[in-house]
Amino acid sequence: GESVGLHLPTLSVQEGDNSIINCAYSNSASDYFIWYKQESGKGPQFIIDIRSNMDKRQGQRVTVLLNKTVKHLSLQIAATQPGDSAVYFCAENHTGRRALTFGSGTRLQVQP
Amino acid sequence: EPEVTQTPSHQVTQMGQEVILRCVPISNHLYFYWYRQILGQKVEFLVSFYNNEISEKSEIFDDQFSVERPDGSNFTLKIRSTKLEDSAMYFCASTGTPAYEQYFGPGTRLTVT
Numbered sequence: 001g002e003s004v005g006l007h008l009p010t011l012s013v014q015e016g017d018n019s020i021i022n023c024a025y026s027n028s029a030s031d032y033f034i035w036y037k038q039e040s041g042k043g044p045q046f047i048i049d050i051r052s053n054m055d056k057r058q059g060q061r062v063t064v065l066l067n068k069t070v071k072h073l074s075l076q077i078a079a080t081q082p083g084d085s086a087v088y089f090c091a092e093n094h095t096g097r098r099a100l101t102f103g104s105g106t107r108l109q110v111q112p
Numbered sequence: 113e114p115e116v117t118q119t120p121s122h123q124v125t126q127m128g129q130e131v132i133l134r135c136v137p138i139s140n141h142l143y144f145y146w147y148r149q150i151l152g153q154k155v156e157f158l159v160s161f162y163n164n165e166i167s168e169k170s171e172i173f174d175d176q177f178s179v180e181r182p183d184g185s186n187f188t189l190k191i192r193s194t195k196l197e198d199s200a201m202y203f204c205a206s207t208g209t210p211a212y213e214q215y216f217g218p219g220t221r222l223t224v225t
Contacts (some may be wrong), residue, residue: 098145100157
């Protein structure tokens with residue numbers, strides 16, 4: 001069956017460093033990917049998305065990279081700040097579906 | 113900035129009771145969703161709703177669950193007879209067309225005792 005999973009459950013970085021959060025997916029039909037940030041007690045907050053016809057997309061301080069060959073997705077956060085501390089989820093979807101399939105999450109801890 | 117809202121923020125109910133969770137999606141969105149997240153686990157899809165009917169549902173969304181859009185603004189999830197394992201955070205989400213990004217509400221924490 002399809003699955004979306006994350007390599008590391010917890011990532012600890014120093015404030016100001018760059019963070020990289022990784023995600024693997026198994027469904028070859030996946031053509032849309034999205035990263036969410038979830039702070040404690042809150043709902044998932046949209047960060048950035050990318051479609052399968054792209055391999056890179058940049059936002060404000062964030063970059064998503066997509067490698068379809070190895071079915072791998074990453075989220076890069078530049079100059080990580082304490083406010084970036086949260087759990088990050090990748091999610092995927094494919095044409096014809098509206099349901100997002102979420103990964104299990106990576107907790108990002110930013111040390112001051 | 114428009115946002116998805118949900119009420120109540122926390123609902124405690126006894127096993128076997130019916131609960132209704134309420135959501136107000138972003139006003140110009142057309143697709144609505146319910147997801148749940150059991151404590152410490154990943155977010156799981158329950159159901160999607162478009163044009164006043166269910167467009168997709170997961171295995172979790174069995175006969176105990178139902179959704180309704182009773183008016184032009186609210187979107188509800190009803191659990192007819194709650195079980196202990198229904199305890200979770202329930203998130204409503206909405207999206208416009210043709211965008212895919214789903215915007216989530218803050219969630220309702222359901223505790224079944």
